[in-house]
Amino acid sequence: xxxxxxxxxxxxxxxxxxxxxxxxxxxxxxxxxxxxxxxxxxxxxxxxxxxxxxxxxxxxxxxxxxxxxxxxxxxxxxxxxxxxxxxxxxxxxxxxxxxxxxxxxxxxxxxxxxxxxxxxxxxxxxxxxxxxxxxxxxxxxxxxxxxxxxxxxxxxxxxxxxxxxxxxxxxxxxxxxxxxxxxxxxxxxxxxxxxxxxxxxxxxxxxxxxxxxxxxxxxxxxxxxxxxxxxxxxxxxxxxxxxxxxxxxxxxxxxxxxxxxxxxxxxxxxxxxxxxxxxxxxxxxxxxxxxxxxxxxxxxxxxxxxx
Amino acid sequence: xxxxxxxxxxxxxxxxxxxxxxxxxxxxxxxxxxxxxxxxxxxxxxxxxxxxxxxxxxxxxxxxxxxxxxxxxxxxxxxxxx
Numbered sequence: 001x002x003x004x005x006x007x008x009x010x011x012x013x014x015x016x017x018x019x020x021x022x023x024x025x026x027x028x029x030x031x032x033x034x035x036x037x038x039x040x041x042x043x044x045x046x047x048x049x050x051x052x053x054x055x056x057x058x059x060x061x062x063x064x065x066x067x068x069x070x071x072x073x074x075x076x077x078x079x080x081x082x083x084x085x086x087x088x089x090x091x092x093x094x095x096x097x098x099x100x101x102x103x104x105x106x107x108x109x110x111x112x113x114x115x116x117x118x119x120x121x122x123x124x125x126x127x128x129x130x131x132x133x134x135x136x137x138x139x140x141x142x143x144x145x146x147x148x149x150x151x152x153x154x155x156x157x158x159x160x161x162x163x164x165x166x167x168x169x170x171x172x173x174x175x176x177x178x179x180x181x182x183x184x185x186x187x188x189x190x191x192x193x194x195x196x197x198x199x200x201x202x203x204x205x206x207x208x209x210x211x212x213x214x215x216x217x218x219x220x221x222x223x224x225x226x227x228x229x230x231x232x233x234x235x236x237x238x239x240x241x242x243x244x245x246x247x248x249x250x251x252x253x254x255x256x257x258x259x260x261x262x263x264x265x266x267x268x269x270x271x272x273x274x275x276x277x278x279x280x281x282x283x284x285x286x287x288x289x290x291x292x293x294x295x296x297x298x299x300x301x302x303x304x305x306x307x
Numbered sequence: 308x309x310x311x312x313x314x315x316x317x318x319x320x321x322x323x324x325x326x327x328x329x330x331x332x333x334x335x336x337x338x339x340x341x342x343x344x345x346x347x348x349x350x351x352x353x354x355x356x357x358x359x360x361x362x363x364x365x366x367x368x369x370x371x372x373x374x375x376x377x378x379x380x381x382x383x384x385x386x387x388x389x
Contacts, residue, residue: 181311184310184311184312185310185311187312188310188311188312188314188315189310191312191315192315202358202362203355203358203359203362204355205353205358
């Protein structure tokens with residue numbers, strides 16, 4: 001009886017804690033978790049030793065200490081400590097990394113990823129580059145192919161490191177720490193690029209709604225072209241590498257210009273009308289510089305892998 | 308290209324040190340980058356030079372004390388671990 005009571009308590013205590021989190025007012029993702037599943041799974045962790053003990057009767061249950069009244073107090077104390085710890089972590093983590101904003105950048109689906117990859121390789125036909133807004137907030141990436149996301153850059157970065165390892169391996173230049181070296185080198189260049197763009201945006205006093213994470217996403221899009229260039233270089237030799245890399249450089253250049261034009265330049269200049277004035281000229285130069293830095297980085301980060 | 312995160316940190320520390328060393332009276336004023344030298348009117352948007360001057364002044368003000376700590380730690384670590 002006592003064992004059943006101890007088994008029944010944790011599931012009851014878990015469900016009220018889990019329910020408020022499931023009623024999320026911002027449904028970026030489809031909620032596929034059933035309320036029953038969320039309630040019983042953590043409870044099963046507590047309930048397993050007493051339940052198994054009560055079902056196997058002949059020998060003394062291995063975790064009979066969980067049946068004592070003192071241990072139920074300990075279970076309650078441990079649960080409240082864990083809840084407090086989780087609250088503290090949630091609150092403090094939100095100060096350093098905006099977790100809510102990060103979720104927006106990962107709200108993607110397969111159709112979006114396919115379309116975005118096609119856009120990165122062939123941006124010449126796409127007409128409308130404006131991100132659609134919904135009550136002052138930009139629409140999540142899964143609803144608009146123009147919105148920046150962090151899924152493709154993150155996956156492309158990891159794939160680039162793996163392909164770099166593959167390229168080094170086919171030339172017998174591979175060692176485990178070289179993989180880590182490639183990773184930290186690429187990461188360092190990414191950070192340098194984002195900081196340089198931030199600095200130049202500050203100096204030119206552009207009033208834009210580009211956040212740091214947006215810049216990180218745009219800087220990460222070039223890894224897709226780098227991967228394709230590297231793979232074609234491995235398959236078809238240096239000529240294949242140069243041809244495919246120049247195509248990917250050109251497409252990333254056009255992609256960046258068309259995307260940044262809407263964000264950095266004023267309304268009139270973004271339409272394509274030639275607006276005179278020093279400020280607009282400066283912003284145009286800044287857009288061209290940011291877009292031109294992408295092919296440079298793409299070549300810099302891949303040529304030493306295909307020697 | 309052995310460009311690790313640690314060398315990035317070292318480069319950043321050296322650059323911030325370089326900015327912190329620029330003296331207001333003895334140097335910046337003579338070049339024309341002093342903090343009180345004609346930083347545009349009110350309605351005008353500040354140009355690049357004004358932004359740079361502001362940036363240098365704010366970096367020097369903000370990073371003065373933390374730089375002491377970070378430099379000391381870096382010196383001790385380099386002495387210990389080479």
